Amino acid sequence: MDxxxxxxxxxxxxxxxxxxxxxxxxxxxGLGLIFGIMRIVNFAQGELLMxxxxxxxxxxxxxxxxxxxxxxxxxxxxxxxxxxIVFAGGALLHxxxxxxxxxLRTAGSIxxxxxxxxxxxxxxxxxxxxxxxxxxxxxxxTVRTPLASRAFELTGFYGDATVFLNKARLIACTxxxxxxxxxxxxxxxxxxxxxxxxxxxxxxxxxxMGIDVDRAYxxxxxxxxxxxxxxxxxxxxxxxxxxxxxxxxxxxxxSGVVLGGMGSILGAFWGGLTVGFVQQCSALVLPPQLQNAxxxxxxxxxxxxxxxxxxxxxxxxx
Amino acid sequence: xxxxxxxxxxxxxxxxxxxxxxxxxxxxxxTNSYYQLILTLVPIWAVFGVSWNILSGYGGQLSxxxxxFFGIGAYTVTLALVYWNLTPWLGIPLGMVAGAVAAVIxxxxxxxxxxxxxxxxxxxxxxxxxxFLQYFGFQELSLPMHRENPAAFLEFTDTxxxxxxxxxxxxxxxxxxxxxxxSRFGLALLAIRQNELAAEAAGINARQWKMRALTASGTxxxxxxxxxxxxxxxxxxxxxxxxxxxxxxxxxxxxxxVASIWGPVIGAAVLVPLAESxxxxxGSILPGIQGVVYGGAIIVIILAAPDGLFWTIRDRWFRRALxxxxxxxxxxxxxxxxxxxxxxxxxxxQVTDLSxxxxxxxxxxxxxxxxxxxxxxxxxxxxxxGKTTLFNVxxxxxxxxEGSAMLAGQPMLGRKVYQVCRMGVGRTFQVVRSFPRLPLxxxxxxxxxxxxxxxxxxxAAAEQALRRVGLLQLATRQAGQLTNKQLRLMELAxxxxxxxxxxxxxxxxxxxxxxxxxxxxxxxxxLRDEGMTIAIIEHTMHxxxxxxxxxxxxxxxxxxxxxxxxxxxxxxxxxxxxxGKKFLARQNA
Numbered sequence: 001m002d003x004x005x006x007x008x009x010x011x012x013x014x015x016x017x018x019x020x021x022x023x024x025x026x027x028x029x030g031l032g033l034i035f036g037i038m039r040i041v042n043f044a045q046g047e048l049l050m051x052x053x054x055x056x057x058x059x060x061x062x063x064x065x066x067x068x069x070x071x072x073x074x075x076x077x078x079x080x081x082x083x084x085i086v087f088a089g090g091a092l093l094h095x096x097x098x099x100x101x102x103x104l105r106t107a108g109s110i111x112x113x114x115x116x117x118x119x120x121x122x123x124x125x126x127x128x129x130x131x132x133x134x135x136x137x138x139x140x141x142t143v144r145t146p147l148a149s150r151a152f153e154l155t156g157f158y159g160d161a162t163v164f165l166n167k168a169r170l171i172a173c174t175x176x177x178x179x180x181x182x183x184x185x186x187x188x189x190x191x192x193x194x195x196x197x198x199x200x201x202x203x204x205x206x207x208x209m210g211i212d213v214d215r216a217y218x219x220x221x222x223x224x225x226x227x228x229x230x231x232x233x234x235x236x237x238x239x240x241x242x243x244x245x246x247x248x249x250x251x252x253x254x255s256g257v258v259l260g261g262m263g264s265i266l267g268a269f270w271g272g273l274t275v276g277f278v279q280q281c282s283a284l285v286l287p288p289q290l291q292n293a294x295x296x297x298x299x300x301x302x303x304x305x306x307x308x309x310x311x312x313x314x315x316x317x318x
Numbered sequence: 319x320x321x322x323x324x325x326x327x328x329x330x331x332x333x334x335x336x337x338x339x340x341x342x343x344x345x346x347x348x349t350n351s352y353y354q355l356i357l358t359l360v361p362i363w364a365v366f367g368v369s370w371n372i373l374s375g376y377g378g379q380l381s382x383x384x385x386x387f388f389g390i391g392a393y394t395v396t397l398a399l400v401y402w403n404l405t406p407w408l409g410i411p412l413g414m415v416a417g418a419v420a421a422v423i424x425x426x427x428x429x430x431x432x433x434x435x436x437x438x439x440x441x442x443x444x445x446x447x448x449x450f451l452q453y454f455g456f457q458e459l460s461l462p463m464h465r466e467n468p469a470a471f472l473e474f475t476d477t478x479x480x481x482x483x484x485x486x487x488x489x490x491x492x493x494x495x496x497x498x499x500x501s502r503f504g505l506a507l508l509a510i511r512q513n514e515l516a517a518e519a520a521g522i523n524a525r526q527w528k529m530r531a532l533t534a535s536g537t538x539x540x541x542x543x544x545x546x547x548x549x550x551x552x553x554x555x556x557x558x559x560x561x562x563x564x565x566x567x568x569x570x571x572x573x574x575x576v577a578s579i580w581g582p583v584i585g586a587a588v589l590v591p592l593a594e595s596x597x598x599x600x601g602s603i604l605p606g607i608q609g610v611v612y613g614g615a616i617i618v619i620i621l622a623a624p625d626g627l628f629w630t631i632r633d634r635w636f637r638r639a640l641x642x643x644x645x646x647x648x649x650x651x652x653x654x655x656x657x658x659x660x661x662x663x664x665x666x667x668q669v670t671d672l673s674x675x676x677x678x679x680x681x682x683x684x685x686x687x688x689x690x691x692x693x694x695x696x697x698x699x700x701x702x703x704g705k706t707t708l709f710n711v712x713x714x715x716x717x718x719x720e721g722s723a724m725l726a727g728q729p730m731l732g733r734k735v736y737q738v739c740r741m742g743v744g745r746t747f748q749v750v751r752s753f754p755r756l757p758l759x760x761x762x763x764x765x766x767x768x769x770x771x772x773x774x775x776x777x778a779a780a781e782q783a784l785r786r787v788g789l790l791q792l793a794t795r796q797a798g799q800l801t802n803k804q805l806r807l808m809e810l811a812x813x814x815x816x817x818x819x820x821x822x823x824x825x826x827x828x829x830x831x832x833x834x835x836x837x838x839x840x841x842x843x844x845l846r847d848e849g850m851t852i853a854i855i856e857h858t859m860h861x862x863x864x865x866x867x868x869x870x871x872x873x874x875x876x877x878x879x880x881x882x883x884x885x886x887x888x889x890x891x892x893x894x895x896x897x898g899k900k901f902l903a904r905q906n907a
Contacts, residue, residue: 101621113624114380118568119568123620124617126616127609130608134610247561251445254438292445293446297446303431
């Protein structure tokens, strides 16, 4: 009997770890794009996640334009639509703020402009958080879907052990994986993707090859914002959120990206998956207050053992 | 102390005295306890900023997790008071010790990481501590009141006294920072920030200095945290370990000016009152608006003054004329290092069967050669022949796969870069590695400090090195303003300042015009006449023919030929490697 409960709990936690991990993975890809291509530490990434959640909320509830899709399909289409909206916002942010403290303008300066970038993204983060409080209010919200309280029940593993797969999370996870694969294919096989990777590798050389590096950076930044926003929209279906939720997730995103190895998009996904997995699995052995501490401990351990990240490579020339 | 330290210390000391007295004078007239609290918080956050500045500003090791030390200070003071009834007057020093210990514990593993990885890993520590504290039930701790003898427990009914203590702490912190900036500690940190590998190659033990910076920084941050707990009388994990606490020293320092004593002070003096008054004035009308205004203010100022207020203001209004070059002193008696002389039969450098691969590529493959005392050995070979890799293995940047290298009978391999430098091996790089913001003289002094010369001797050695390469008249010029040739000579001087017995020069003539080449060749020729032993990598054949006593030719990582220049250039294999088979065939036809 005890063994049965143990197996049931373990399987449930593993299932939750994988589904939530995939969504974290998508979220981390957004940051990984910005970090990997532009080498900018963007502290406002959590707020972009928050914007994605609210964008989806306003699209699908009340009198939103997607309300006609109903509570089953609407929330997921809403999440996907949050992407382009935040993409546009990200492009504007880059044009008017980020571009002034990054890119070719600061390449080769003493700290490559990192100090300025830090302050600007911190400022943006403060404005978005508090602006969100003014515009959206402080009461917690969710994009309600009846699917969030339904689950597929899988049996037949061991005795009466049952695995519950939350439907909302499962669909969100599927959408996340599809989005991630699409993005990967775009980056790997299109001209745009090649331009982005070239700009990441060596901006000066890319310029000589006729690549508009400034535009490439703008697209990378906006794309990073949009992807994280999609993940936000997906999370909004099973999570209640407020204007300050970004603070909780920006750390998780950075853990994932560093774990995966900076500059590796695929790595960012695996890194995010690892973080989500560790977070859920720690529920088996640790009290809930220590779940997040577990992430940091695992994070520190992995980084110490493999300073270049799980999937990254390091190279320096003398 | 560094060159010009006395003048700087006097100037900053006077400024510090004036600021302290003026601040105290203002605060005695403030009776409103809320404003008084703001006046107390400004110096506390400024001290926190100062501590961050030592590690991240001067040393360039960005830390996003300084709340670890701040929080440890705050919790040590609080827990000591609650459980042992220990007065904060002793609790704060205890907290500083705890901060220093924490810095060593955190730094030891984390300094294995560099750049962004280091910065982001630091972020994880305070958050992990935060969750553990919450778990162990230290959510909210109040400091117990002591009504009989409050002052003995750092509790004052007249809140102005808190400001006095805070400003005292600030003065101590700024003083400590002044001492760091003007000593070899500060110069080592500035060098590490600007170019870690160059600093190591000049003999600076980067890891040790970084550890010292983190320890100093953690100690000061813990003091700030301890006092903060006493002022607020209540601590929670979020209020001392939270993300926003870690952000605070970063923001005030970047805003005020990185790597400047006054940066954190200016930043705190502007931002803390701004944030607090926005909270008080606007927070009640429309929650959130204060954050928007604050964030907006930060963005606007950083776009207008990207290096922080201090540097921007100084560059705009106080740009001093170039300080005059130092008076042409009669050649100062530079101390010279003495080495055990090698008998003429033993070569100074003996490399045997050295190999190094990158994956499947054997970049250096069983290379053997010798360099005799007083000889100039030219190492030539086509691009990708493994010349730079050879140097990198020799001076410890890369580890060898096999083989040995002996300097005067002592093994060179398996040592760290700075240790190889201290054995008496100077190195220059293919791409010049300078410290662009430092004056030329300081760039060179780094090399003298690196091998452990005391202050006075270091400056004398640096001046002598500059004289030997003919740059002494530019000693006060910033390295960033020098021409390519001058930078090449500067790097040479930096290597010379460590008084090496062997110089490894990597393409010293690269990118120079014909006349410039001649100038550098003259300097090298003079060094040879003075008895310096040099191994030099070079492409320019005519320059090498003039300079080198002997050649080693590398191709595909292996030694192709060795010998006198005349013999080597007529060697068929060498001509083939350089000019190709077709050339050879055509010549024979």
